[in-house]
Amino acid sequence: MSATRPLHLSAEIGGPAHYDAAHYVSLARLAERGTLDFVTLSDTFARPGPDALAVLSRVAPATERIGLVPTVTTTHTEPFHVSAAVATLDWVSRGRAGWAVDVSTTEAEALLFGRRPAAPGDELWHEAREVADVAAKLWDSWEDDAEIRDTSTGRFIDRDKLHYVDFEGRTFSVRGPSIVPRPPQGHPVTVIDATSGAARAAAVRHADVALVRADDPTTARAVREEIRDRARAHGRDPDRLRVLAVLPVELHTTADAVGLAGLIGEWYEEGAADGLHLLPTDVERDLGFVVDGTVPLLQHRGLLRRFYPGATLREHLGLARPVNQYALAGEGS
Amino acid sequence: MTEKKQIHLAAHFPGVNSTTVWTDPRSRSQIDFSSFEQLARTAERGKFDFFFLAEGLRLREHKGLIHDLDVVGRPESITVLNALAAVTERLGLAATVNATFNEPYELARRLATLDHLSGGRAAWNVVTSSDAFTGENFRRGGYLDRADRYTRAAEFVDTARELWDSWTPDGAPRPVSHDGRHFSVRGEFTVPRSPQGHPVVIQAGDSDEGREFAAASADVIFTRHGTLEAGRVFYADVKARLAAYGREPSDLKIMPGVTFVLGDTAADAQERAAEIRRQQVSPQNAILALEQIWGRDLSAYDPDGPLPDIDPDPESELVQGRVKIADPFAIAAKWRALAEAKGLSIRQTVIETTTRQSFVGTPQAVADELDEFVQTGAADGFILVPHLTPGGLDEFVDQVVPLLQERGAFRTEYTGTTLRSHLGLAEPVWKG
Ligand SMILES: Cc1cc2nc3c(=O)[nH]c(=O)nc-3n(C[C@H](O)[C@H](O)[C@H](O)COP(=O)(O)O)c2cc1C
Numbered sequence: 022m023s024a025t026r027p028l029h030l031s032a033e034i035g036g037p038a039h040y041d042a043a044h045y046v047s048l049a050r051l052a053e054r055g056t057l058d059f060v061t062l063s064d065t066f067a068r069p070g071p072d073a074l075a076v077l078s079r080v081a082p083a084t085e086r087i088g089l090v091p092t093v094t095t096t097h098t099e100p101f102h103v104s105a106a107v108a109t110l111d112w113v114s115r116g117r118a119g120w121a122v123d124v125s126t127t128e129a130e131a132l133l134f135g136r137r138p139a140a141p142g143d144e145l146w147h148e149a150r151e152v153a154d155v156a157a158k159l160w161d162s163w164e165d166d167a168e169i170r171d172t173s174t175g176r177f178i179d180r181d182k183l184h185y186v187d188f189e190g191r192t193f194s195v196r197g198p199s200i201v202p203r204p205p206q207g208h209p210v211t212v213i214d215a216t217s218g219a220a221r222a223a224a225v226r227h228a229d230v231a232l233v234r235a236d237d238p239t240t241a242r243a244v245r246e247e248i249r250d251r252a253r254a255h256g257r258d259p260d261r262l263r264v265l266a267v268l269p270v271e272l273h274t275t276a277d278a279v280g281l282a283g284l285i286g287e288w289y290e291e292g293a294a295d296g297l298h299l300l301p302t303d304v305e306r307d308l309g310f311v312v313d314g315t316v317p318l319l320q321h322r323g324l325l326r327r328f329y330p331g332a333t334l335r336e337h338l339g340l341a342r343p344v345n346q347y348a349l350a351g352e353g354s
Numbered sequence: 355m356t357e358k359k360q361i362h363l364a365a366h367f368p369g370v371n372s373t374t375v376w377t378d379p380r381s382r383s384q385i386d387f388s389s390f391e392q393l394a395r396t397a398e399r400g401k402f403d404f405f406f407l408a409e410g411l412r413l414r415e416h417k418g419l420i421h422d423l424d425v426v427g428r429p430e431s432i433t434v435l436n437a438l439a440a441v442t443e444r445l446g447l448a449a450t451v452n453a454t455f456n457e458p459y460e461l462a463r464r465l466a467t468l469d470h471l472s473g474g475r476a477a478w479n480v481v482t483s484s485d486a487f488t489g490e491n492f493r494r495g496g497y498l499d500r501a502d503r504y505t506r507a508a509e510f511v512d513t514a515r516e517l518w519d520s521w522t523p524d525g526a527p528r529p530v531s532h533d534g535r536h537f538s539v540r541g542e543f544t545v546p547r548s549p550q551g552h553p554v555v556i557q558a559g560d561s562d563e564g565r566e567f568a569a570a571s572a573d574v575i576f577t578r579h580g581t582l583e584a585g586r587v588f589y590a591d592v593k594a595r596l597a598a599y600g601r602e603p604s605d606l607k608i609m610p611g612v613t614f615v616l617g618d619t620a621a622d623a624q625e626r627a628a629e630i631r632r633q634q635v636s637p638q639n640a641i642l643a644l645e646q647i648w649g650r651d652l653s654a655y656d657p658d659g660p661l662p663d664i665d666p667d668p669e670s671e672l673v674q675g676r677v678k679i680a681d682p683f684a685i686a687a688k689w690r691a692l693a694e695a696k697g698l699s700i701r702q703t704v705i706e707t708t709t710r711q712s713f714v715g716t717p718q719a720v721a722d723e724l725d726e727f728v729q730t731g732a733a734d735g736f737i738l739v740p741h742l743t744p745g746g747l748d749e750f751v752d753q754v755v756p757l758l759q760e761r762g763a764f765r766t767e768y769t770g771t772t773l774r775s776h777l778g779l780a781e782p783v784w785k786g
Pocket of ligand 1: 407408409410411450452480481482483484500558559560561562563564565576577578611
């Protein structure tokens with residue numbers, strides 16, 4: 022891999038539940054000061070905590086560049102609403118939204134909804150793949166230039182540039198089009214933790230960012246190659262997929278922060294991953310050491326950028342804005 | 355002396371219908387966050403009670419095609435309101451969210467989260483519209499008749515409140531066990547009791563079932579009865595229903611959705627109002643409005659010519675995603691009589707019959723009228739629907755609000771921090 026290949030750095034900002042906006046705003050701003058690509062905020066119906074997508078919407082106007090990636094579960098939610106909410110996060114953040122797709126496998130979560138029994142992870146990840154698929158279709162269901170405001174014909178939109186998605190999945194169907202116009206990034210960034218087999222099968226098909234877990238750089242590199250190969254087998258360009266290694270961190274001193282910079286440098290030089298997704302133990306403490314200790318060292322070594330060259334999360338990640346699948350179809354016919 | 359009854363004011367973001375004028379050069383994006391931010395900040399500058407977002411879960415269709423003459427497309431409400439919480443401090447934030455195409459656990463959690471993140475400013479407008487057309491976008495699909503819709507909505511609100519009440523005052527979750535006709539919810543809520551205890555519940559539906567639901571469960575009614583006479587009748591009807599639920603008349607605020615046009619003189623205001631009506635009913639929109647009543651393809655008719663001689667088709671499936679017209683024959687007869695009496699064209703007839711501006715006049719006259727509505731029992735306040743995005747509220751805030759304040763009918767500063775405090779609603783009892 023070439024030495025000019027950028028290093029991507031991101032971090033989880035969840036932890037013990039907080040319900041005040043200021044807590045999350047200050048963490049996201051801290052991460053933004055460290056020019057991280059994005060923060061994730063994990064979420065589940067199974068433990069106390071606020072709705073993560075709501076929290077990051079609240080954070081959006083209080084930040085300027087940092088990518089915002091809430092966990093969004095697909096098991097007990099409506100695909101149509103999920104797609105609209107993620108698109109809206111992209112609108113309110115002006116192109117900085119992503120979503121970390123996850124499923125709800127427990128009986129306890131099923132009982133909160135009382136709508137369907139708990140199901141095995143494989144089945145639910147199959148459904149999550151369908152949700153990712155239909156979400157992208159709904160984002161594309163408006164072409165970028167669908168709004169025309171043509172006073173001569175009295176038309177606000179060109180309805181030929183709106184598309185039914187007519188999606189039929191195993192457990193749901195969606196007619197479309199979306200109620201939300203195509204979001205600024207075209208598709209907000211899809212993040213999938215590709216650790217389990219079923220999740221990895223979803224990641225190779227739908228993820229823009231796949232998170233992987235490995236104990237050492239060699240293993241990570243092998244997983245990255247596997248994911249890229251499988252993505253290619255699904256007709257995807259593997260260079261449009263970022264593989265980030267999840268790195269749990271626990272930093273008590275400046276020396277720990279220096280050590281982390283060294284470790285990240287090693288993983289980078291080994292070509293283990295496109296970057297690292299940091300999982301703090303104590304988020305306020307650890308993220309502080311990362312931003313004030315680790316990041317400046319990586320910048321000094323020329324491994325990490327010093328500012329955000331772009332405005333959107335896709336730009337931070339070096340991922341192109343996706344072409345609209347329906348606009349393409351239209352050109353072919 | 356008793357204190358003068360206070361007016362409550364809300365700002366409706368211009369909707370996806372022909373009230374919103376998009377052809378005006380001052381009209382800006384319906385989707386960029388900057389438009390929402392600007393309108394919300396204007397409402398807060400005017401010390402409004404709350405900001406309101408409507409919802410539609412399927413794009414409207416006409417003659418089997420997506421309706422293209424009005425504004426189309428909007429963001430998802432709760433997500434936008436969370437972002438607006440970052441750029442406002444006191445303004446209430448109301449989201450319309452359908453009770454048919456959502457589940458109590460998730461929605462209660464999203465609303466409680468909004469209430470926390472906004473410091474107690476969340477409201478939920480519970481709508482019940484359901485048709486197979488909209489259902490095609492959702493897991494549950496299908497259609498519910500009116501009776502089922504409202505029993506579901508009532509049980510939905512009750513279940514949400516059980517969840518909102520479920521944490522102990524010292525911050526520990528207690529298990530909820532709800533087993534009802536529509537929902538079964540068992541387990542712990544992930545969110546502690548929010549600043550308002552319960553987000554404010556708004557109801558917008560006009561049937562007997564809808565009014566009864568409001569009397570039993572809502573804090574605010576959003577109604578279409580925006581004239582003095584109809585307002586008084588509606589107000590008396592709904593307030594009289596409260597006692598049966600052990601509630602006081604002041605526990606439920608009645609707020610009609612209204613439009614306004616201001617001018618330096620009465621004549622000037624009338625002239626501006628007429629121009630807005632012409633903008634709202636383009637020639638294409640005139641034919642479409644006619645087709646919605648007639649249930650027939652009338653594209654061959656000249657908008658500047660006379661009304662059609664043929665009768666409406668009551669079985670028509672022409673229009674989808676709008677409330678059904680109850681008696682198209684009666685409306686057609688009325689329109690014909692009007693057109694004949696005044697010698698009106700199709701477009702003129704549609705302008706006369708479908709556009710209604712609630713308050714037209716000088717700022718002084720409009721302030722007088724609003725106050726009269728509230729002081730004489732036709733409303734507790736108003737949800738103002740501007741026709742321009744996002745500047746449509748500026749004149750009202752700059753010119754009418756100060757007059758309402760001068761006469762002591764509207765706050766000059768927020769006295770509390772929560773939407774409940776703005777509306778003068780009691781804190782809900784914490785049921786353990
Ligand atoms: C003033 C007003 C505003 C409404 N806004 C919405 C809306 O934004 N979204 C929606 O789905 N339904 C909306 N509705 C529909 C109602 O919630 C309700 O479902 C509909 O009126 C049918 O109920 P009803 O038979 O009791 O009138 C609105 C109704 C009224 C009167």
